Amino acid sequence: MASSSSIEWRIVERDEERKLSRSNKPLGSGSFKKVYLGFDEVKGIEIAWGKIPFTRQIKKSKRCAEAELSMSLEHENIIKCYDHWLDKPNKVVNMITEYCSSGDLRHYILEHNLVANTVMIKNWCRQILSALHYIHTRDQPVCHLDVKCANIFVDGKTGTIKLGDFGIAKAYNQELVIADIKKFGATVAEMADRRLLLCGEVRLGGMVFGGGGPEFFSHPMAYNLSVLAGVKNKEIARFSNKCLPPAPRTTALELLEDSFLAVDVTETSAASTSTAAGNLSLRKSVRDQVAELLQPPAEVLKDFDSRNKKFRLQGKMSEDVLISITLRSITDGNDSVRMMYFEFLLGVDTIPDIMADIAVEFDLSAEVIAVVSENLEQLITEFQPHDSNTPSISKEQQTQDGRSEDNRRRGIRKLKLLSFLCCTKPRSI
Known part of the structure; x- marks a missing residue:
């Protein structure tokens, strides 16, 4: 047997039913919340335990809109929220979500040197667009408004990516759909440009919504030139540009049908897209199904x-x-x-x-x-x-x-x- 090693891991918090435990190991943090590694002792799985400080709205309504929205979303390319509750004495909302051990897409691309990897970018785009199509067309549609590589998480074992962090999501309207598509286009450019992955996210936020940066960023042409400056692959640049102003308004489903995302016969991508978004997988033969049952x-x-x-x-x-x-x-x-x-x-x-x-x-x-x-x-x-x-x-x-x-x-x-x-x-x- 190979030699072993040991690691200390402390439980620092439990839920009231003592089914969930939170460790002292941080997974990440943002403007509104901190996330730690946790464990579900009933299901036997690792979880992400988020802590969101009370805002004025949470204090007034006694509810957390992000957690309630996340719990209502059921899609393979969206981070699943299992549970949430208000901790009034400590003035935080505890939010229990799915844990993706490979981290966010930004670090994943940099760690594995996948910048401008066309096959992978196509795979990721199909999955992100599938998630956007789902939230834009559900019974109570919403817009994410913060699509970027840092808010997309990776299951490295399956290659599945999941959209997360719905902290600033809002109810659907046409202008916000356009904002989601713009952010998606900028995210595609991020995947193909190391410069944007390393330092461009904050600037891109201001560029997409106007303001928050130099005035010329609000000009469509200046915006496109800035976002696409480091994208050398013409195919990726064309697809990204299709999402950016002043391009005609488009939807997630229309983008899924773009020739850039057509599945090549040599491509072994495991992209996961919903049936409504045009599922591209082939049906298995009866023999394949029987063989699978024997596995x-x-x-x-x-x-x-x-x-x-x-x-x-x-x-x-x-x-x-x-x-x-x-x-x-x-x-x-x-x-x-x-x-x-x-x-x-x-x-x-x-x-x-x-x-x-x-x-x-x-x-x-x-x-x-x-x-x-x-x-x-x-x-x-x-x-x-x-x-x-x-x-x-x-x-x-x-x-x-x-x-x-x-x-x-x-x-x-x-x-x-x-x-x-x-x-x-x-x-x-």
Whole structure:
């Protein structure tokens, strides 16, 4: 096994039902709120816990418009809001939302050197426009008004991007739709221009809505020249310019139908667009559907108790032979939480090897070790291929095959294998 490392993570706050916990790790902050990493102890998933200070409007209405709007939105390319509540003593609104571990699109592009990557930009544009089409055409339509790379978040495992931060959203009207499309056009330019990604967001805000900057920015031609100055790809520049003044008024759906976003036969993009926005995915054949049913599940959860401890095992198939597993333990009567992340390589790792590390880190008795081991074995078994024609592999073969590929696979695992997370409730809670 690769060597392990440990990280301290403190729980600093819980909800009244003690189902959600907030850590002291910040995820980001804006003009109106701060966001921290949290954990949903019922679903077993990480969450984003936002804290919005009371405004005069919130004090008067005793409600948070952003949180209520976000909770009403149901779209795969919009950050989901799970819950919110007012904390009157501390004068903040707590807002629990979906967590995207790869961060915002601005940092994602810079980190992975994706500036002006045409295939990726097309993929992102389809998803953003799908989200805009949804909010502009729902029963109670709204406009976002702050579309930019810093407000778009990335699920790096699937390539899905999600529009978030509806803090200044307003009820739909035609002028605000135009503002959303302008901001989208400027965002496309951001994706293709490192200068705008690094320092252009604040200036772009003033340029889009007029004011907040030099007077000449309000002139359509000056605006276009400034936004598109660093965009070298003519195809991207044309598409971005279509959204900017004085271009004719257009809608998100019309932009989705632009030739720039047509899916090339060689493109393997996983762009997700709603049916109303023109879903571009192909139907699967019956054979494909049957083959999919025979595949192991994407995720398996197991909850069980032993002695005075509650356990949760959560497994996800990261690759064809690699299962990412989280083991979470909570001791009854003590708000002490311990989490352990590890990866199980099918055909190489064995449950006794994994259990040896778990037993040491969790200081478990032989009885509890047996219970955890049994549940771990059941979880891993569920990820085995369901195809009865797949030949079984003996333990001897697994050992031989494992040794032959051990060096190659362990090289991959060194970067991401074991990490332990210890959480202890501070006295102030």
